[in-house]
Amino acid sequence: MRLRRGGGRTAYPRPMTSGEPDTDVLRLGAGARAWRAGTVVVLTLLFCAGSLVGNDHWWPFSPWRMFATSQAATGSVWSTGIEVRTADHVDTWVPAPLTPENVGLNRAEVEGRIPQIQADPSRLGTLATSHARLRPGAPAWVGLRVVRHKIVVVDREPTGEVETDVLAEWSSP
Amino acid sequence: MSRLRDWLFAPVPLARVAVLRALVFAFVIVDVLLLHTSGWYHGEADPVWYEPLVMGQVLHLPPASVLLVEVLKWGCVVAAALAISGRAPRLLGWVVAVCWIWYQYVAFSYGKVDHDRADFVVALALLPTVGIAHLSDRRLSEAAGFALRAIQLAAVATYFLSAWAKLRFGGLEWVNSATMVRAVVRRGTPWAQWLLEIPWTLHWFQWVLMAAEITAPVIFLLSERWRRRAVAAWFAFHAMTYAAITIAFWPHLVMMLAFLPLEEYADRLRAWWARTRAGRWVGERRLSSGAAPPAASTPASRPGAGVG
Structure with a gap:
């Protein structure tokens, strides 16, 4: 992670009191953002695939089927x-x-x-x-x-x- | 695209991740010791009942044994207890993740998968990526924002995709079926039995649940105030479910905390504690023994804090 200043007021994180937000923002570099975004895409695909065509054996990517079956009214x-x-x-x-x-x-x-x-x-x-x-x-x-x-x-x-x-x-x- | 990127990496205070991590690791300890113990008992089950999941086939995981379940259980407890301190967040966090996921695998590879525990895997896997985060560190961090956003997405996906599963497995007629009657008949508490005598209540509940689950992603469009109300409504729903059929999606409830300004709640709790007689006594003892008061702990005093 790279440290970039969002506020530009101080070059070093200053002591602060509880409850006072600091304007410094710890930003991520391009590589750190890329692998994180890629992780979200992969997880989304796996969870969606599990829900679309998967079964319980796919856990943790199995369909979220708590109480999903239909019980006949009679x-x-x-x-x-x-x-x-x-x-x-x-x-x-x-x-x-x-x-x-x-x-x-x-x-x-x-x-x-x-x-x-x-x-x-x-x-x-x-x-x-x-x-x-x-x-x-x-x-x-x-x-x-x-x-x-x-x-x-x-x-x-x-x-x-x-x-x-x-x-x-x-x-x- | 840039708006989506800004949304995914919207910075949040590191203290929020620190609080959530402490809650997640505390929950892991309670979970393996008290809430979800079927994995431990599988150590005593005959291997003939073992039915490997895809994860077990790929990783060649063996059937449960008494030794294996003890190692996983106490591995979770020790690593989570150490991780609550905030030290070595990546190493300890991922040790907890591996032990907890494997322990769940042991629980689920004997013929019954609990469908509420998958999103917690995302929390355990991604919270360590934030690195060092202290309870008093109010600096905003994109890594912290990403971890919380991913946890929020997984928590909301649980609702939305469970609505999808109802349509996939139960069909459109699910909303008019007797699924909730079945749940109450099989495991209803004494104070839920009246629901069976007034069948429209459970029938109506199914429509409300389906609508709430399908529209769950709307939470991302709400204002901060309404987002908190939506989270409160979901907690109320889960409390009602627990009262009626003693089922609670515990790990998922912890995930939902990712929507809340936890560091503000922690501040209020600290302020309340400082006002109590016991809190004042502890504070005076610390001052008289020469220890620095908690407010003196700042990011500048910890080189590298929050940098991952």
């Missing part, structure tokens, strides 16, 4: 969760938090892999392993299943009706 809202059987109660399925603190992954990360889980339900066993490492004091999981709750919505209003499907199930060998 239909069902899906919510995925897990249920487990513990070593203490091997015959009872109970809901368990599908959170990073509990299994190392969050709900959306499991929701996005339902086809892979259904093709190979043994993947669910890795969640039980992670749970044992993250919660060493909790009873071990001997069974785990992924359930999908369908909350029925009519004309943007939940009716209170909930359907539950079991999508995949794993039991410890």
Whole structure:
């Protein structure tokens, strides 16, 4: 960066009191301006390309698609969760938090892999392993299943009706 | 063209960048320790769930391990804590940038990308380019102006391009869909449930949100006073969103501060602190111990200050 004077009053930055603006302006040379302008152009192109044709895998240039999908005004809202059987109660399925603190992954990360889980339900066993490492004091999981709750919505209003499907199930060998 | 150039490099006080940098680095510490910890937990997830993003394929980044996430997490914390001091702004700033971006990559390469964190990458990458900037340095700097302008552009792009994403993925019917109902059903707070009983509220909100996001770039045409009001309106919107569905775009909120005269707020805060009993006590202690008062710190006392 080159130092050029904007005010021309003093040849050296003078002491100033707080709140008093100085007329000196620290200007950039042509090269410093050029690479900065080039950076803005490149970033603009990458962000726009990501939004136009990219997907999540382009992060940080992926499309900004928070809440971007359309949910039909009448239909069902899906919510995925897990249920487990513990070593203490091997015959009872109970809901368990599908959170990073509990299994190392969050709900959306499991929701996005339902086809892979259904093709190979043994993947669910890795969640039980992670749970044992993250919660060493909790009873071990001997069974785990992924359930999908369908909350029925009519004309943007939940009716209170909930359907539950079991999508995949794993039991410890 | 020259007007565009003048706009892109409009000089701002170095103190503004100094305040924003301190806030950005303080936020990084809070973020990795408290707000966004899923990357750390991926150290405990089985590598079978790892799904490399393009960045990971290009750079050959490995799946998360406990060692990797600990190094990235504490690398962020230590580098950001040192960077808040203002020393070695380029080295420490870019170390923070690399650690934070990699830590986010670890969080996002297991099947879920959070879409609110991309603009912060711009802030972390470009703030170090300003070089030394002191909290009391009121000299105007084009490098500082450029960094802030780039951050403002990225923050506003977040709104505008998220409206575009709604049209791309949700179609024109997005505004009449039940997307917000879905959000409240899935993760609504107890005090947001009434919105489900009056469905037009969320329907109407979608129209307002789409209009606000599409017109977000207008903020660059507003007067200073209205620009601050627009930023306040966006903060109000994000506060409402957090109250309803506990989602806050934290890094983006820090980016929006780039629109504000932060050095003036810092001055007011300092003046208020000096008036308080505790502030007077600290000031007297510093004087009696022979330390120079803060106002004596000037650019002239620091050779090379602000020159990058």
